[in-house]
Every structure is written in C-alpha cells, then in structure tokens.
Amino acid sequence: MATAFAQGFGQPNIPAGFGGLTPKSNGTKGGGQSFSTSSSEKEQKSGGVAGGGGGAGAEGSLYQVHILGQIENPATYHVSISTRLMEAIGLAGDVLRKSGSKRFVELRREGKVVRYDLFKFQRLGDLSQNPFLLDNDIIFVPYSTNSVSIEGAVKSNGVYELIDDKSLWGLIELAGGYTVGVSEKEPVTIIRYEHSKKTLLKVPNVQQELKTFELLEGDVVVVPHMFNDNRRFDYNITELPADNVFYPTQNDNIFVIGGVAKPGPYNFVPTYSIRDFINQAGPTRLSKPKSAYIMTADGKTIRNLRGKKDIQLSPGDTIIVPEQKVTFNNTMAWYNTILNTFFSVFAFQQVIDKLD
Numbered sequence: 001m002a003t004a005f006a007q008g009f010g011q012p013n014i015p016a017g018f019g020g021l022t023p024k025s026n027g028t029k030g031g032g033q034s035f036s037t038s039s040s041e042k043e044q045k046s047g048g049v050a051g052g053g054g055g056a057g058a059e060g061s062l063y064q065v066h067i068l069g070q071i072e073n074p075a076t077y078h079v080s081i082s083t084r085l086m087e088a089i090g091l092a093g094d095v096l097r098k099s100g101s102k103r104f105v106e107l108r109r110e111g112k113v114v115r116y117d118l119f120k121f122q123r124l125g126d127l128s129q130n131p132f133l134l135d136n137d138i139i140f141v142p143y144s145t146n147s148v149s150i151e152g153a154v155k156s157n158g159v160y161e162l163i164d165d166k167s168l169w170g171l172i173e174l175a176g177g178y179t180v181g182v183s184e185k186e187p188v189t190i191i192r193y194e195h196s197k198k199t200l201l202k203v204p205n206v207q208q209e210l211k212t213f214e215l216l217e218g219d220v221v222v223v224p225h226m227f228n229d230n231r232r233f234d235y236n237i238t239e240l241p242a243d244n245v246f247y248p249t250q251n252d253n254i255f256v257i258g259g260v261a262k263p264g265p266y267n268f269v270p271t272y273s274i275r276d277f278i279n280q281a282g283p284t285r286l287s288k289p290k291s292a293y294i295m296t297a298d299g300k301t302i303r304n305l306r307g308k309k310d311i312q313l314s315p316g317d318t319i320i321v322p323e324q325k326v327t328f329n330n331t332m333a334w335y336n337t338i339l340n341t342f343f344s345v346f347a348f349q350q351v352i353d354k355l356d
Contacts, residue, residue: 065133067092069141070100084130086118088139098242101144103161107131108138119161123174147242148215150175152223153182159241162215168203169210171221178223186224191235193218200235218243236271245270251297251316256280258321259287268315274305277319286323293320 062078065088072093079088085107089095095102095118102118121129133139146162148171155176162171168188172178187202188210203213205224215221218240239245253265254277261282269276278289294302297316305311313319 063133063135063137065135065137065139067139067141069106069139070096070143071141072096079133081132083133085116085133085139086121086130088133089118089141095141098159098244099143100141101161102141103144103163104142106138106140106142107133108140109134109136117163119174144242146217148217148219148221149241150221150223152221153179153225154223155179166214167211168213168215168221169207171215172210172223179225181225181227183224183226183229185226185229188224189222189235190215191220191222191237192216193240198235234271238269238271247315249297249315253315254313255318256321257318258292259284259323260321268313272313274311274313274319277313278321281321283321284323288322288324291322293322294318295320 061081063081063083064076065079065083066076067088068074071089072095074092077088077091079091085105089105095105102122105116105118107114107116116129116131117126118129120126144161146166147159148162149157149159150171151157154172155178157175160171160174162174168190182205184205187204190201190203190213192199192201203209220237220241222235247268252268254268254272255263255265256277257263260278261284263281266277266280274292274294275289278292283289290306293305294311294313295318296302297314302311
C-alpha cells in the first residue's frame, strides 16, 4: 500500500517548522455537495501552485480538500500542507460510528484511487496508512461491511470491520487479545441471527478451534470471564453491530398498573418479558403477577398468559397486575363489622324489650 502511494501520488515537500492544522471553511453550500471552483481560485487557495505543490499563498500555504461519504460533517476544508489523512477526517467530525468504514477510506487524486486502513494506523501505528494530503484531494468514506462486535474479556470491546481474516481468533486479536480475567473453562459464545431466528454457537476457548471458526456479518461474540463461570445467561441483546432499530410508534413505553409499587410508563426493551417489567414496577404483597394480562395499544385484551411463551410485548402495551380481593386482614375486618352489627342490633332489641 505504501509503495502504491509513493508511486501513484508522491509526497509533498514539507517545510521546516511547519505548523499544525489550520482548518477554514470555504463557504461551500449544501454541505459539500458542490465543488465547482475556478482555476484562479484554486491557485489562490493553494498558494498559487496547481496540482498540490508547495508555496506560500494568500491564505498561508493552505490546501483545499473535499471530505465526503459516511462522515459527520461532509464539506470542503482548508488544511495546511503538513496535514495527513487522519487529521483531515478529524476536522470533519470523524467517521460515522454505525455506518462508516475506517478500513477502506478512499483517497482520490488525479483520477487515481488508493484505499487506506486507518484502523491499522490507529491501533498498530502503521504510518503508511496515514498519508500526507495534496491540494484538491478527495477523501471518501464508504459504508462499512462485514461488521461484527465483541464483548467480554478482551482489551477493547466494540464493533470491528473484518477484511481478510474473518476467523474468531482474528477478531480477538483485533480487540487487543484477552484480559487477565478470561475464562479458559467456558466456551466463547457467538450470538447469530439468521432468518429472524437467534442461534447460540459455542466454540471451545482454544486457539486452534478459534482460528477455524469463521464469523459472519452481524455476529455478536461474547468472550467468557472467569467471574461468570457456571452461570447461565439468556444472551438477549438489544442491537446488532452497525444496525439501526426503529419503532414506528409515537409511544415507545410499556405501562404497568395495578398491584405494583410504582405504576407508570417504562422504557420499551424488546428482550424484556412481562415478568421483567412487573419486577421493574415492584409487585406489592397482595399482587398476583401470574394473573397479569395485557391491554394492547389498539384496545385488545390478552388474558390467560400463563404458559404462553410466544407472547411478545409491543410499544404502547399496558400490563395490568390484579390484586387479591379476599385476604386475612379484610376477612377479619368484615367479620368484626358483621359481629359488631349483630351485637348492636341485639343490644338495641334488649332496650326495646325493657321499654315494653
């Protein structure tokens, strides 16, 4: 890659004592959608030298570069002649976290395109992946592909974009390797969704096994920690790597009312069960969680939920938790009321009899 850069693009002359970034907006309208600039204007902005040569211009040796694609603030920027690719991307607010690729950043110059891996520069210090820029360069950040995420006992959790090595061991190495708490006893778990169905894949935490297991886009990898040995988890997750979830509703809460300590709205979590929401609201001593029923957002009532595992809550649903109507305390209260009434009537009758 470095050879291709040296032969195809060449390096600019960096003057002694060059300064840092000197960004300046050029007033381009439409967020960098239009880049029409006359030759005289280019020469003035780049110091009077076309094609990216050095020189002191009206704006202090500035280059004009265009930063586009999956970037926070796509636009045209003015940078010093000492600016590298990563610095320019930082000016534009960085690559979009969910959709942008840091591993296939395109640098377009004079009809040629060279791709750079900024991940290698950031994590491995490979300076060949962070070249100097020239005047009128175009930086284009494409959509990410082959994104997976890793959580657990590795040094850097998060979403990674795989290129050539798509093995489970390769991902662990990208994440910096294991932490001191990794469990060799428990397997590595891969959460995979295929055709809307969740599958849990278990791979022994042995290097040879991990090297032969190939990951697919959207996989979520959980590396076991020794503190979680012999514990059970449901592996329900709320999002997939480089994915977007949208709930097409104005009300994205679940309401819990009735026999609970804190009735009211609760944030919708797709992996939560009815019992999870009731526990959030705090069932009271007299509540009957097993008899709870649902009133949907469109007014339908779903009862007899016990044993129905396919019941799924939707945003706007209301969980109604009934309470016991007959208890020892209210039974005794009713008994005392009846007894007092009986004695009152009896005493009144005695008074009437004496008057007669």
